[in-house]
Amino acid sequence: MIAREFWRQQAPLIGAALLLGVIAAYWQHGFVPGAEQAFPVAGVRVPVWHLVWMGIWTGYTMAVVGEAAGIFALPYSMSILQFVNASVTPSTQLLTFLNPFGALLGFRRSGQWNLKFAAAVCIGGAVGGLIGPFLRAGLLAAADVFHLAVGVALAIAGVHLCYAAFHSTARRPPADPYRRKVSIAAHMHGLRIRVSFGEQSWDLNMLALFGVGAGVGMFASALGVGGGFLLVPIFASLYRLPMYVLVAATIPYVIVLSAVGLFTYNVILPAFGSAPIAPEWAWGFFAAAGGIFGSWAASKTQMYVPEHFLKLMLGGVTGVVGALYVVDFFHPLPFRL
Amino acid sequence: MNIWWKVVPYLPFIVLAAAVLVAVYHVKFYW
Numbered sequence: 001m002i003a004r005e006f007w008r009q010q011a012p013l014i015g016a017a018l019l020l021g022v023i024a025a026y027w028q029h030g031f032v033p034g035a036e037q038a039f040p041v042a043g044v045r046v047p048v049w050h051l052v053w054m055g056i057w058t059g060y061t062m063a064v065v066g067e068a069a070g071i072f073a074l075p076y077s078m079s080i081l082q083f084v085n086a087s088v089t090p091s092t093q094l095l096t097f098l099n100p101f102g103a104l105l106g107f108r109r110s111g112q113w114n115l116k117f118a119a120a121v122c123i124g125g126a127v128g129g130l131i132g133p134f135l136r137a138g139l140l141a142a143a144d145v146f147h148l149a150v151g152v153a154l155a156i157a158g159v160h161l162c163y164a165a166f167h168s169t170a171r172r173p174p175a176d177p178y179r180r181k182v183s184i185a186a187h188m189h190g191l192r193i194r195v196s197f198g199e200q201s202w203d204l205n206m207l208a209l210f211g212v213g214a215g216v217g218m219f220a221s222a223l224g225v226g227g228g229f230l231l232v233p234i235f236a237s238l239y240r241l242p243m244y245v246l247v248a249a250t251i252p253y254v255i256v257l258s259a260v261g262l263f264t265y266n267v268i269l270p271a272f273g274s275a276p277i278a279p280e281w282a283w284g285f286f287a288a289a290g291g292i293f294g295s296w297a298a299s300k301t302q303m304y305v306p307e308h309f310l311k312l313m314l315g316g317v318t319g320v321v322g323a324l325y326v327v328d329f330f331h332p333l334p335f336r337l
Numbered sequence: 338m339n340i341w342w343k344v345v346p347y348l349p350f351i352v353l354a355a356a357v358l359v360a361v362y363h364v365k366f367y368w
Contacts, residue, residue, distance in 0.1 A: 035367075045367055050359065057356040064349050080360045082368065304345045313353075 010296045014289045021285030028281055041280040042083045048286050055290025063298030065311045069291045070096040070225035071157045079337050086277045089136055089224030090265040094284025096226035097258035099291040100251050107247055116186040117195050118249040120206040121213035122256045128217015129260030135222040137274045151325025157229040158319025165311035184248050197245050221261035226254035
């Protein structure tokens with residue numbers, strides 16, 4: 001069953017991402033960079049299999065704990081692969097754009113889908129995605145300031161994962177919603193929207209959703225991540241939305257924000273007189289090929305892994321790396337970050 | 338039960354360990 005699902009649904013997506021990577025490399029550079037010839041935009045030599053592997057491990061480990069690959073892939077690209085110029089941001093944004101499609105299809109099939117609920121926060125995300133790249137080109141242009149901002153984001157993600165490790169049991173949904181078709185309903189009245197799932201319902205202010213989407217979108221698109229690391233804790237903590245409901249808004253949000261962010265980096269920035277920040281397209285596509293496989297593998301095995309311990313461990317690692325980035329800004333560390 | 342399913346609970350840790358090894362390999366040969 002799993003093998004058939006993989007070959008019918010996932011393999012074509014993965015194959016398409018790899019093919020797009022090769023096409024993008026020839027289109028952008030006239031050759032496929034890798035271990036021998038450096039990626040010209042990134043300025044680093046790295047085998048293509050390593051980029052695919054980065055997508056697999058970041059997509060897998062983060063999806064297992066309900067997060068997305070960007071918040072891990074970004075610092076890994078910067079600190080291990082040494083992709084340090086501004087193009088790392090849109091290149092990772094391409095990964096965060098493509099990565100959630102598998103999950104989106106899966107959630108849509110299971111009924112965890114409502115465009116009315118997702119609309120306000122997604123429109124906010126689109127506005128944030130228009131502004132964030134200007135922050136990246138201005139305020140966060142210096143490498144050390146950008147490292148500091150990534151460090152703060154990692155620290156937030158780390159604290160959230162550690163917090164979730166202790167609190168997720170209470171909010172864990174019953175197994176049923178994942179096994180049979182469910183439905184998330186949404187009714188708008190004025191500026192408020194009532195989202196309901198079974199007998200539960202939440203009354204939300206759409207202006208607040210828009211504001212949260214725009215704020216998170218600005219910060220996330222300036223860094224080059226999907227924004228889930230901020231949006232999920234806000235929805236879960238402030239609005240008390242359970243995970244199986246909030247994904248109906250957060251997954252489309254990450255896709256919309258990443259798409260608008262990529263468009264802004266390539267088209268809007270030059271239209272306003274700034275230099276465009278071109279992504280290393282092949283880098284993003286190769287990583288996304290791995291990411292699609294990794295997040296699919298996570299969705300199949302999530303129920304069998306010790307989630308709490310894993311969250312605590314990943315949260316600890318993320319928090320420590322984030323803290324190192326922040327400390328490095330104020331007191332340069334004796335090793336390269 | 339298939340032997341592969343017995344490995345599944347340890348898979349995230351195996352993947353993370355492999356990621357560390359690959360990262361060390363990259364730092365050693367490409368930096």
